Amino acid sequence: MTTEYLALIRHGSYINGQWHSSDSVFSVLDKATNAQISVVANAQPAQMCAAIDAANNALPIWSTHSGAQRSQLLSNWHTLITEHREALAQLLTREQGKPLAEARAEIDYGAGYIKWFAAEAERICGDVMEGVNANQSMQVVKKPVGVVGAITPWNFPNAMITRKAAAALAAGCTFVVKPAADTPLSALALAALAHQAGIPQGVLNVVVGTDAQSMGRELTQSPKVAKLSFTGSTKVGQLLIKDCAATVKRVSMELGGNAPFIVFDDADIEAALEGAMQAKFRNAGQTCVCANRFLVQAGIADAFVAALRDKVATLSQGNGIDNVDLGPLISQQAAANVHALVEDAVQKGARRHTDTTWNNSAFYPPVILSDISTDMHIMHQEIFGPVVALSTFDTEEQAICMANATEYGLAAYFYTRNYARMQRVANALQFGMLGMNQAVISNPAAPFGGVKHSGYGREGSKYGLDDYLSLQYRCIGTH
Numbered sequence: 250m251t252t253e254y255l256a257l258i259r260h261g262s263y264i265n266g267q268w269h270s271s272d273s274v275f276s277v278l279d280k281a282t283n284a285q286i287s288v289v290a291n292a293q294p295a296q297m298c299a300a301i302d303a304a305n306n307a308l309p310i311w312s313t314h315s316g317a318q319r320s321q322l323l324s325n326w327h328t329l330i331t332e333h334r335e336a337l338a339q340l341l342t343r344e345q346g347k348p349l350a351e352a353r354a355e356i357d358y359g360a361g362y363i364k365w366f367a368a369e370a371e372r373i374c375g376d377v378m379e380g381v382n383a384n385q386s387m388q389v390v391k392k393p394v395g396v397v398g399a400i401t402p403w404n405f406p407n408a409m410i411t412r413k414a415a416a417a418l419a420a421g422c423t424f425v426v427k428p429a430a431d432t433p434l435s436a437l438a439l440a441a442l443a444h445q446a447g448i449p450q451g452v453l454n455v456v457v458g459t460d461a462q463s464m465g466r467e468l469t470q471s472p473k474v475a476k477l478s479f480t481g482s483t484k485v486g487q488l489l490i491k492d493c494a495a496t497v498k499r500v501s502m503e504l505g506g507n508a509p510f511i512v513f514d515d516a517d518i519e520a521a522l523e524g525a526m527q528a529k530f531r532n533a534g535q536t537c538v539c540a541n542r543f544l545v546q547a548g549i550a551d552a553f554v555a556a557l558r559d560k561v562a563t564l565s566q567g568n569g570i571d572n573v574d575l576g577p578l579i580s581q582q583a584a585a586n587v588h589a590l591v592e593d594a595v596q597k598g599a600r601r602h603t604d605t606t607w608n609n610s611a612f613y614p615p616v617i618l619s620d621i622s623t624d625m626h627i628m629h630q631e632i633f634g635p636v637v638a639l640s641t642f643d644t645e646e647q648a649i650c651m652a653n654a655t656e657y658g659l660a661a662y663f664y665t666r667n668y669a670r671m672q673r674v675a676n677a678l679q680f681g682m683l684g685m686n687q688a689v690i691s692n693p694a695a696p697f698g699g700v701k702h703s704g705y706g707r708e709g710s711k712y713g714l715d716d717y718l719s720l721q722y723r724c725i726g727t728h
């Protein structure tokens with residue numbers, strides 16, 4: 250298997266159907282062992298420029314492909330990804346750290362977006378309408394926006410690319426992506442399989458390197474790039490939005506989150522506990538939709554914490570390539586950031602319910618804290634680690650107010666068996682996605698995205714193509 254996943258890697262950027270070397274290289278490390286997996290050519294801004302030119306030159310060819318032809322090529326890509334699922338998953342686990350079972354699930358999830366948009370490519374429809382007078386008819390035609398630039402994060406190095414690329418290519422756009430320097434190999438493996446699938450040169454380009462700022466600037470400032478699709482932190486998203494203003498680009502922003510996980514005293518507690526484990530510990534807490542703030546009704550809080558502690562105690566932690574529940578965080582520094590949030594909370598009065606200690610490595614142990622208050626940083630920042638931060642509430646109104654008290658608005662979760670309460674709370678929560686007695690909510694058929702500082706635009710679902718299409722209105726004189 251090792252040879253297979255290594256065979257998927259090409260050691261440089263994929264531009265215009267060719268693999269590019271560079272004057273310098275950077276190492277990609279196994280996140281569990283810190284051993285070097287591979288070295289990769291470190292792209293320079295000029296190579297990002299070349300990728301943008303390649304995508305621009307490929308536009309006429311690609312947009313003359315019919316929807317059915319684009320669909321077939323996307324289906325070929327999907328088939329190859331599925332055939333190489335295990336090799337892709339092992340590669341992903343090594344460069345990102347997540348347990349192999351989660352990596353396999355991510356490959357399936359990412360491939361699911363390609364399958365979804367292969368079908369959508371054949372369903373791009375406009376409108377034909379009667380004119381407002383006898384000698385007139387009107388048409389609305391959907392057209393690809395053009396060259397799409399994308400910048401993606403390290404926490405889902407496969408699915409965050411396919412979630413964008415599949416929609417862009419289905420719409421008839423061409424695509425240039427800069428993945429995170431921590432996890433370039435999954436992106437390059439996707440490029441290798443896209444090449445094998447017959448996706449024409451220049452249609453999909455992957456530019457890997459460590460100089461994110463310079464390469465990002467090429468994307469935001471090039472007049473040839475019609476749209477920028479970003480997934481990452483809100484802080485970086487805000488910078489990119491500003492930088493795209495000069496060329497009036499369309500932007501999609503999938504940004505940070507601060508998800509509340511509300512448990513009412515009329516909830517199915519066992520279901521809520523299972524949901525809490527799913528919503529908190531996936532990818533060791535490093536997902537944008539992870540439960541970040543647990544809000545539990547006061548009367549059941551002690552029992553909930555005790556039962557959750559018992560479940561957390563069963564979690565295994567270690568090298569993701571083994572059969573563990575929690576892998577390492579993306580870096581030792583990431584673990585230190587999580588620890589700083591825990592220490593701040595404890596110093597300000599939070600109560601610790603786990604006797605784990607951090608050994609200063611990238612492996613951060615699961616922690617449960619209660620008595621969290623609003624003066625603690627952990628209440629307001631993405632934890633991005635396996636830490637439960639729990640507060641209590643008395644009334645439904647208080648729970649809603651606490652849940653909405655954040656600048657973020659990506660995902661929120663709540664558990665109740667009272668139908669009227671379910672409707673009231675759903676209507677009151679200011680988030681793009683709700684898990685109602687459900688903790689795993691992401692799938693290709695769903696419109697994934699947020700509001701407020703979690704961004705805008707939707708990925709997946711029947712709405713997912715809208716971000717890559719523009720409308721042309723045609724008023725036709727029939728005299």
Ligand SMILES: NC(=O)c1ccc[n+]([C@@H]2O[C@H](COP(=O)([O-])OP(=O)(O)OC[C@H]3O[C@@H](n4cnc5c(N)ncnc54)[C@H](O)[C@@H]3O)[C@@H](O)[C@H]2O)c1
Pocket residue numbers: 400401402403404405409427428429430461462464465466480481482483485486488502503504505506536537538631659
């Ligand atoms: N909403 C979503 O769908 C979603 C999905 C995954 C991750 N995220 C968010 O992403 C963050 C974690 O990922 P991360 O640490 O990679 O985020 P990040 O914002 O630090 O980096 C994301 C990408 O942006 C690039 N980048 C960083 N600074 C840049 C700059 N100045 N100019 C251009 N590009 C730049 C990085 O190289 C990376 O490719 C969290 O906030 C998480 O919530 C959101």
Ligand SMILES: O=C[C@H](O)CS(=O)(=O)O
Pocket residue numbers: 404405535536537538691697
């Ligand atoms: O971290 C962000 C991802 O979008 C999470 S999910 O896999 O889409 O739920």
